Amino acid sequence: MAKQAEVLAKIEANLHRAIQRQDLATQTVKFELDGQVRACCLPKSFTYSDLLKSIEDLYGNRTLLELYNIHCLFSRDDALRLPITNDEDLKNLFAIAKVNGLNKLTFFLKKETTKTNSSSKMPTNLNDDSGTVSDDGHNRDAESPPPGTLVPQKRHPKLNLSHKSTASHDGGVYTPELIDDIFSNGSSSVNSRESSGNSEQDCKCRLRTMSNNKRTSTSSSVSGSSYSSQTNSNDSNRTPYSRSANTDRIPQTPSNWKLGRQLGQGAFGKVFLCYDVDNGCELAIKQIPIRGINSDTTREVKFLEGEINIYRQLDHERIVRYYGVEQTEDYLQIFMEYMAGGSVREQILNYGALTEQLTKKYTKQILNGLAYLHENRYIHRDIKCANILRDISGNVKLGDFGTSKRLIAITNNNQANSGTIGTAHWTAPEIIQGNIFGRKADIWSLGCTIVEMLTTGPPWQHLQPIAAIFHIVTSDKPEYELPKNVSKLAREFIQSCLTKDYQRRPTATDLSIHPFVCD
Numbered sequence: 001m002a003k004q005a006e007v008l009a010k011i012e013a014n015l016h017r018a019i020q021r022q023d024l025a026t027q028t029v030k031f032e033l034d035g036q037v038r039a040c041c042l043p044k045s046f047t048y049s050d051l052l053k054s055i056e057d058l059y060g061n062r063t064l065l066e067l068y069n070i071h072c073l074f075s076r077d078d079a080l081r082l083p084i085t086n087d088e089d090l091k092n093l094f095a096i097a098k099v100n101g102l103n104k105l106t107f108f109l110k111k112e113t114t115k116t117n118s119s120s121k122m123p124t125n126l127n128d129d130s131g132t133v134s135d136d137g138h139n140r141d142a143e144s145p146p147p148g149t150l151v152p153q154k155r156h157p158k159l160n161l162s163h164k165s166t167a168s169h170d171g172g173v174y175t176p177e178l179i180d181d182i183f184s185n186g187s188s189s190v191n192s193r194e195s196s197g198n199s200e201q202d203c204k205c206r207l208r209t210m211s212n213n214k215r216t217s218t219s220s221s222v223s224g225s226s227y228s229s230q231t232n233s234n235d236s237n238r239t240p241y242s243r244s245a246n247t248d249r250i251p252q253t254p255s256n257w258k259l260g261r262q263l264g265q266g267a268f269g270k271v272f273l274c275y276d277v278d279n280g281c282e283l284a285i286k287q288i289p290i291r292g293i294n295s296d297t298t299r300e301v302k303f304l305e306g307e308i309n310i311y312r313q314l315d316h317e318r319i320v321r322y323y324g325v326e327q328t329e330d331y332l333q334i335f336m337e338y339m340a341g342g343s344v345r346e347q348i349l350n351y352g353a354l355t356e357q358l359t360k361k362y363t364k365q366i367l368n369g370l371a372y373l374h375e376n377r378y379i380h381r382d383i384k385c386a387n388i389l390r391d392i393s394g395n396v397k398l399g400d401f402g403t404s405k406r407l408i409a410i411t412n413n414n415q416a417n418s419g420t421i422g423t424a425h426w427t428a429p430e431i432i433q434g435n436i437f438g439r440k441a442d443i444w445s446l447g448c449t450i451v452e453m454l455t456t457g458p459p460w461q462h463l464q465p466i467a468a469i470f471h472i473v474t475s476d477k478p479e480y481e482l483p484k485n486v487s488k489l490a491r492e493f494i495q496s497c498l499t500k501d502y503q504r505r506p507t508a509t510d511l512s513i514h515p516f517v518c519d
């Protein structure tokens with residue numbers, strides 16, 4: 001009997017060791033194509049051709065011919081996706097995964113067109129093992145799920161934050177960096193947000209706590225444009241989109257308007273001038289193509305609509321005002337305050353790096369906007385010169401807050417291969433490591449943005465996005481070279497923004513008393 005138990009124990013130990021060996025040699029890799037999530041096992045250091053082979057096995061060989069690009073998800077809350085195009089990208093990816101202790105990689109696959117018309121596009125002799133594909137790319141005819149199919153609920157990797165966060169599907173919401181934050185002011189609303197899980201409801205809750213005295217009054221430094229959204233006790237300065245004086249001044253979405261000239265193009269869509277026929281005002285409108293989106297994306301659009309309706313209530317002289325959102329068959333249209341000077345990115349492209357004097361002025365104004373967002377428990381998530389917009393008087397405001405993550409999901413796009421400069425280089429290390437997405441991440445991005453203003457590019461500007469994010473997580477200090485005449489104070493300010501440990505990184509309020517901006 002004892003002998004039998006001994007033999008059984010030995011077999012069990014051997015089995016255990018074998019399983020462990022197996023675990024070390026392979027890893028689970030997850031794929032998502034048009035909402036179809038599948039997974040397979042690949043060797044620990046697989047090659048680009050292994051990756052393509054797996055995609056072919058899981059989705060059918062014609063998929064490869066239609067594939068536009070393969071993106072890897074780099075942060076656990078889906079804020080950063082980067083293209084994987086060769087073995088070099090994969091090598092960087094493995095290195096980042098190793099540093100971050102990631103065992104599961106997720107790849108997003110995007111087809112050239114959302115509407116798949118495979119029969120006309122594909123050679124007829126191709127071996128198709130995936131059944132017919134419908135307009136939304138879903139496999140309708142397959143009798144049983146294809147190999148590697150995962151249950152749909154698993155679409156987004158669950159956040160595994162070391163601290164409490166607000167609802168995971170929120171856009172630019174607050175995540176406390178420190179455990180103290182959870183129990184300090186606003187803890188009850190954090191809890192209520194977590195329990196409701198309804199982004200619009202939750203944000204309303206939060207905004208109700210915004211006090212009117214936090215709003216700054218219109219100053220002479222602000223644009224003289226009649227569309228400026230500054231609040232003031234004097235209602236004569238109110239935007240035409242404001243409601244009556246005794247409401248919270250939530251701007252109305254224009255209902256009768258004409259499309260004007262194109263102002264610019266970003267990763268997710270085009271921005272146009274928009275003329276409100278009823279009151280003669282000009283706004284900016286961002287049009288994001290959504291024709292042919294699948295049901296997962298429809299859900300993201302709904303969330304974004306809810307969030308923008310909340311952001312409409314944010315009202316500060318350093319924040320570009322949102323005027324609402326509208327959905328048509330073809331586009332999601334976001335109405336915003338028109339900033340006649342365009343972005344600081346364009347300013348740099350047209351006129352070169354900024355002087356320290358101007359950088360200081362912009363930094364001060366960006367800090368004011370950030371402090372307001374952070375006090376109200378929002379995170380911008382995408383601070384960079386392309387999202388700092390200028391009015392006609394040469395003052396700046398923060399634009400595009402809170403929408404980046406949602407737009408990545410809606411357009412299944414990333415910014416690195418869209419002709420725009422992307423976001424990877426401005427991303428804080430804690431985001432790439434998947435630890436937390438808090439206010440301090442905006443401070444890191446601010447540091448990168450100041451480097452961008454002074455040198456025309458962020459730290460590690462010469463690197464490809466995936467190599468840049470590898471260096472962000474592995475290097476002790478970001479790599480950049482400021483012009484020789486940049487002052488010691490400016491250098492210190494940038495260094496403190498780029499403190500790798502987010503717990504030691506200063507807040508926007510701390511920085512607002514730094515001598516660089518107080519002088």
Ligand SMILES: Nc1ncnc2c1ncn2[C@@H]1O[C@H](COP(=O)(O)OP(=O)(O)OP(=O)(O)O)[C@@H](O)[C@H]1O
Nearest residue numbers: 263264265266267271284337338339342343386420
């Ligand atoms: N509110 C606005 N007023 C005036 N022009 C704007 C406004 N918002 C955007 N633009 C113009 O449109 C361009 C594209 O803006 P968009 O926000 O789509 O992309 P981006 O921020 O430049 O890049 P990315 O998509 O990578 O964030 C800007 O560079 C700017 O010139």
